[in-house]
Amino acid sequence: MNEASQYIYWVSHDIALGYMIAWYLWLISLAEGTHIVAHMSWLYYRTEDYRPLEKVGSFQPFIILALVPLFLVIDLGHPERFYTMFYHWHWTSPVAYGVYIITLCMITYALHAYYLFRPELLHRAGQPGGLQGLYRLLTFGATETGTLREIRDRQDGRERFWAGASLFFSFMGLIYLGILLSSFKGRVMWSSSVMVFIFFAFGACSGSAFLILLTHLKNALVHTGAKALAEQRRYLTEFGILLKYALVAQAGVFFIYFVLLQYTGIGGRLASQVFFSGPRAFQFWFFQVAIGLVLPFVLMLYRNMRENVLVSCLAAIATLIGTLFGCVNIFIGGQMLPMTHFNWEILEPEPGKMAFGIALMVVMFAVFLVTYKVLPYENIES
Amino acid sequence: MSNKGEALDRRDFFRKLGVHVTAAGAGVLLMQSGRESQAATAVKKYGMVIDTNRCIGCHGCTIACKSENNVPDGFFRSWVKIGEKGKYPNVSTHFLPRLCNNCEDAPCLNLCPTGATYRTQEDGVVHVNREVCVGCRICVVACPYGARFPNPITHTADKCDFCYHRITQGLQPACVDACTGRARIFGDLNDPDSEVSRYMQSHSTQRLRADLDTRPKVHYVHADENLMGPDYHRLLARRNS
Numbered sequence: 001m002n003e004a005s006q007y008i009y010w011v012s013h014d015i016a017l018g019y020m021i022a023w024y025l026w027l028i029s030l031a032e033g034t035h036i037v038a039h040m041s042w043l044y045y046r047t048e049d050y051r052p053l054e055k056v057g058s059f060q061p062f063i064i065l066a067l068v069p070l071f072l073v074i075d076l077g078h079p080e081r082f083y084t085m086f087y088h089w090h091w092t093s094p095v096a097y098g099v100y101i102i103t104l105c106m107i108t109y110a111l112h113a114y115y116l117f118r119p120e121l122l123h124r125a126g127q128p129g130g131l132q133g134l135y136r137l138l139t140f141g142a143t144e145t146g147t148l149r150e151i152r153d154r155q156d157g158r159e160r161f162w163a164g165a166s167l168f169f170s171f172m173g174l175i176y177l178g179i180l181l182s183s184f185k186g187r188v189m190w191s192s193s194v195m196v197f198i199f200f201a202f203g204a205c206s207g208s209a210f211l212i213l214l215t216h217l218k219n220a221l222v223h224t225g226a227k228a229l230a231e232q233r234r235y236l237t238e239f240g241i242l243l244k245y246a247l248v249a250q251a252g253v254f255f256i257y258f259v260l261l262q263y264t265g266i267g268g269r270l271a272s273q274v275f276f277s278g279p280r281a282f283q284f285w286f287f288q289v290a291i292g293l294v295l296p297f298v299l300m301l302y303r304n305m306r307e308n309v310l311v312s313c314l315a316a317i318a319t320l321i322g323t324l325f326g327c328v329n330i331f332i333g334g335q336m337l338p339m340t341h342f343n344w345e346i347l348e349p350e351p352g353k354m355a356f357g358i359a360l361m362v363v364m365f366a367v368f369l370v371t372y373k374v375l376p377y378e379n380i381e382s
Numbered sequence: 383m384s385n386k387g388e389a390l391d392r393r394d395f396f397r398k399l400g401v402h403v404t405a406a407g408a409g410v411l412l413m414q415s416g417r418e419s420q421a422a423t424a425v426k427k428y429g430m431v432i433d434t435n436r437c438i439g440c441h442g443c444t445i446a447c448k449s450e451n452n453v454p455d456g457f458f459r460s461w462v463k464i465g466e467k468g469k470y471p472n473v474s475t476h477f478l479p480r481l482c483n484n485c486e487d488a489p490c491l492n493l494c495p496t497g498a499t500y501r502t503q504e505d506g507v508v509h510v511n512r513e514v515c516v517g518c519r520i521c522v523v524a525c526p527y528g529a530r531f532p533n534p535i536t537h538t539a540d541k542c543d544f545c546y547h548r549i550t551q552g553l554q555p556a557c558v559d560a561c562t563g564r565a566r567i568f569g570d571l572n573d574p575d576s577e578v579s580r581y582m583q584s585h586s587t588q589r590l591r592a593d594l595d596t597r598p599k600v601h602y603v604h605a606d607e608n609l610m611g612p613d614y615h616r617l618l619a620r621r622n623s
Binding site for chain 2: 001005006007008010013016017047072075076077078081082083084085088089090093095096099101137156182183186187230266269270273335337338339340341343344
């Protein structure tokens, strides 16, 4: 290209999809990652003591997925037409599949969580107490004989079926997120098969971090027996190891991604510049790398640090911040590359939508806290 | 039920599952090939050739388009990108009129989740159904040419459709009629006797971002390379300096 050329007239195109959609992608990867980590770990441990963690890993993602479509709806030009995406289905569009995948994820998480909670709910429904009516409603008025262990054994097949189904849709959800971005063939930063692995890495990191954070929060709010507490802390310490290796995997995936970008021509090199020294450099180096990767890795490096509740919560929060900025950097950064001219595209501030997103996150957190107080997360041995 | 019977049932189940998955896969492949051929076998294929040697950069097309299609302020269905090259006294000015390419394999159409973006089978023009569009702006991000925009009045995606209301009445698109230098030639690319086809046969033409294989139906004659795409070199050089 001739560097002496001067542009006299051109048209700029603002960034069309803003923070709400980046937030939406992050929350979906978080919910699905949490469920995958929780359920895959159950396959490893297979103990009764692990059930409270599996409840956290199944029900909290359900709450997230139940509320996360609002991030998408508020961003639409016609929010009132949102439901038309279910029946005006266009088979070549990843988003058209995503609407169903996320819905099926939500339904299977709810059913999995229902069977996880059901034995304790049945027990509580038969006990006197203020919330007895609620528990009876949640179990559809059913009564079962036998001990809780016998009830769990009887419903084991259904519980495992929905666990397997929800695990399948969780993987599909993460694959969907990757394919969604890689399907934009004009967007050099996104049009890469590595996108799927990036979202898997985000899911593994944020999932294990979220599980650590929420289980510690649950233990702070709900009375947990000393033996069960010690056992759960042992699991969470081991999740710290998982988090450590997930962070290494995320760093590895990003390394491969940047190497590939270098071989994708000038567009790829410019895409990596967006992260290294371009408009997303501070968010990348400070939030995504320093806070989101290095800090939690250092905090999770040694056993005594992983065993410390405060340190592991700090590492979890840092990881969540890192993955959030990772999603934002890729999503917003990918749209900053110009399509027709020679300047970075600009993102217009959206204070109203951001306020709505923050309010929704507060609601989500409040629902988490209420469910900790209301639902029987801990095992009850009758 | 005996173990043997149970094993057979399971085998039957997997056999049926295999048949269904194969049938679904074959169906998807057929639909995919149908989508490809549908665009290629349309009776008409409306397209445009823009001879940039004839363009004088008057923006008449931009104004005509805005008034014809009621395009909101700050947004464009059609515009002209202008650049200068060289150093005084050897300076040349180049123009690149821009509009939606109505691609044969349009990324905006493929990624639209509701099918609000569609192609008319009889002439291959890509449209937006404003009654169905949810305003998700996926198509705006998907278009590699920056030809789409979210219309702030209708809250739906908007783009050039070759002034479909005019061309179906036998008229030319507004930008073609308004072009001072007659740089724009519009017509049926499938008709070998049309002016646009004859112009293409007698001139060497270029298409924007041919590497993406979207098969744009807007062709350029003698377009300047600097103007044809984003100038990543300049952006990268600026960052490195």
